[in-house]
Amino acid sequence: xxxxxxxxxxxxxxxxxxxxxxxxxxxxxxxxxxxxxxxxxxxxxxxxxxxxxxxxxxxxxxxxxxxxxxxxxxxxxxxxxxxxxxxxxxxxxxxxxxxxxxxxxxxxxxxxxxxxxxxxxxxxxxxxxxxxxxxxxxxxxxxxxxxxxxxxxxxxxxxxxxxxxxxxxxxxxxxxxxxxxxxxxxxxxxxxxxxxxxxxxxxxxxxxxxxxxxxxxxxxxxxxxxxxxxxxxxxxxxxxxxxxxxxxxxxxxxxxxxxxxxxxxxxxxxxxxxxxxxxxxxxxxxxxxxxxxxxxxxxxxxxxxxxxxxxxxxxxxxxxxxxxxxxxxxxxxxxxxxxxxxxxxxxxxxxxxxxxxxxxxxxxxxxxxxxxxxxxxxxxxxxxxxxxxxxxxxxxxxxxxxxxxxxxxxxxxxxxxxxx
Numbered sequence: 001x002x003x004x005x006x007x008x009x010x011x012x013x014x015x016x017x018x019x020x021x022x023x024x025x026x027x028x029x030x031x032x033x034x035x036x037x038x039x040x041x042x043x044x045x046x047x048x049x050x051x052x053x054x055x056x057x058x059x060x061x062x063x064x065x066x067x068x069x070x071x072x073x074x075x076x077x078x079x080x081x082x083x084x085x086x087x088x089x090x091x092x093x094x095x096x097x098x099x100x101x102x103x104x105x106x107x108x109x110x111x112x113x114x115x116x117x118x119x120x121x122x123x124x125x126x127x128x129x130x131x132x133x134x135x136x137x138x139x140x141x142x143x144x145x146x147x148x149x150x151x152x153x154x155x156x157x158x159x160x161x162x163x164x165x166x167x168x169x170x171x172x173x174x175x176x177x178x179x180x181x182x183x184x185x186x187x188x189x190x191x192x193x194x195x196x197x198x199x200x201x202x203x204x205x206x207x208x209x210x211x212x213x214x215x216x217x218x219x220x221x222x223x224x225x226x227x228x229x230x231x232x233x234x235x236x237x238x239x240x241x242x243x244x245x246x247x248x249x250x251x252x253x254x255x256x257x258x259x260x261x262x263x264x265x266x267x268x269x270x271x272x273x274x275x276x277x278x279x280x281x282x283x284x285x286x287x288x289x290x291x292x293x294x295x296x297x298x299x300x301x302x303x304x305x306x307x308x309x310x311x312x313x314x315x316x317x318x319x320x321x322x323x324x325x326x327x328x329x330x331x332x333x334x335x336x337x338x339x340x341x342x343x344x345x346x347x348x349x350x351x352x353x354x355x356x357x358x359x360x361x362x363x364x365x366x367x368x369x370x371x372x373x374x375x376x377x378x379x380x381x382x383x384x385x386x387x388x389x390x391x392x393x394x395x396x397x398x399x400x401x402x403x404x405x406x407x408x409x410x411x412x413x414x415x416x417x418x419x420x
Contacts, residue, residue: 005165006199010054012061017051018195019157023148024055030148039063039097041118043137044128046150049194052128056099059126065097072105077113084117096123103127104136111138118144152193159188161195165202175211179218186223201226248322249279253287257326264322268315277303280321291331291404298324331402340398351390381417 011017014024014031023030033039039059044052053069060067068083083096103111118125125145129136133147162184170177187205191198205226209216244266251259267276281303284296302321306314344350356373374384387394401411 004200005169005203006196009161009164009168009199010057011051012058014055014058017054017058018161019153020051020055020150022151030055033146034059034062037063039065039124041125041141041145042127043103043133043142043145043147044126044150045133045147046130047152047193048130049191049196050150050153051195052150053099053101056097056126056128060097060099063097065095065124067097067099069099069101071101072103072110075100077110080114080117084123098123098125100125100127102129103141104129104131104133108138111141115140115144153195154193155185155189158191158193158195158198159184162188162198162202165199166206169203169206170216173206173216175214175216177206177216177218180220180223182220183218183223186220187226190224245275245279248276249283249287252279252283252322252325253330255326255330257323260322260326261319264318265315268311268318271311273306273311273314273318276318277306280318280325283325286335287330287332288325288328289331289334289402290407290410291329291333291402292406295324295328329404329406331404331407333400333402333407337399344393344396344398349393349396351392353390354387356386357388383417385418 014034017024020028020030022028025031034055044055046052056069057067059065066086068086070079070083080098083098086096098117100106100114106114114125117123125141127137127141127145133142166177166179166184183205187198187201191201201223205218205222206216209218209222244263248260248263248267251263264276267273280299281296284299288295299321302317302324306317309317374386376382376384378384389396401407
């Protein structure tokens with residue numbers, strides 16, 4: 001029966017696990033927990049291919065417990081009850097370690113039902129998820145579990161696994177494997193931190209390469225073809241979606257055009273142009289605003305052009321918008337002003353409209369009174385001193401001119417007109 005390379009060379013000890021030194025290193029907390037033999041209920045959170053299942057296997061082996069694995073996408077509570085029936089029998093004399101993969105796919109009722117199985121300690125739950133557990137896992141489960149985050153692996157972390165895979169396949173095939181310069185590094189870097197992807201690529205490459213004179217040569221061109229786009233980590237409904245969108249927005253705000261272009265490229269490679277457009281349009285008012293008011297018009301034109309021409313040409317218009325926003329002067333005076341105004345409204349600080357601002361027909365037929373409204377265009381410089389805010393908050397101030405050139409020019413103009 002065929003067994004993928006990634007499963008055949010799965011680490012059997014903690015020392016063989018690549019990466020995750022923050023929890024599995026010499027003094028890592030998870031290593032110390034595992035070595036103590038007192039295994040609590042745990043939640044492993046992190047991207048796929050980072051070692052969550054491997055570590056669960058090692059825990060079961062070192063603790064002497066029977067490992068049972070379920071995937072929440074297909075499992076039901078009856079499956080868990082069947083596992084519970086094994087406890088105390090010859091099938092599970094030391095208890096069961098239940099590895100529940102993708103626990104976020106259990107609904108709230110199913111997750112609540114897990115409590116009866118883990119309360120008495122006969123079943124130890126190790127749940128894994130690729131999504132933020134504090135958003136997707138029921139609080140009662142979290143309160144009884146310890147959360148460990150598995151971080152995305154670096155190319156340096158993955159490279160030893162690639163070398164190990166090549167060595168094992170070379171031995172199994174009985175040939176010497178010669179990799180062109182850069183092949184190993186490319187496979188390690190292009191897998192997006194997923195060891196399983198890297199090993200699948202190794203297996204495919206070696207099985208497809210030709211053997212000549214007892215030597216199997218792996219070319220860099222083949223490696224690039226096999227690994228194309230595999231470095232892309234993106235889930236339109238998961239954490240990656242929000243993380244990349246946030247990184248794009250914060251890079252624009254931080255005036256880093258290179259980082260902004262990088263995150264734009266990641267969204268475009270994932271085919272998610274709409275998320276990029278929403279962040280770009282938002283930044284034009286949130287982060288640039290009155291420091292460069294024309295930015296919103298230019299960015300809107302870029303966005304409209306992008307939507308009209310579509311990908312791949314749309315990348316040019318969106319890149320132009322990103323570079324403009326990242327290099328433009330910044331001001332958050334728009335955000336601060338509307339936040340302050342909404343805070344008053346939400347707290348009930350409103351009051352009646354001044355009579356002179358009301359609709360001229362407010363009193364109805366036969367009851368019209370003189371409004372006393374002063375029409376600004378009838379006065380010099382198109383301005384006249386009159387009250388606009390309700391009496392209850394007449395002295396409240398929301399907008400403060402920012403220190404940038406554009407807003408200070410506007411301030412100087414109105415200070416002169418209003419003679420303040």
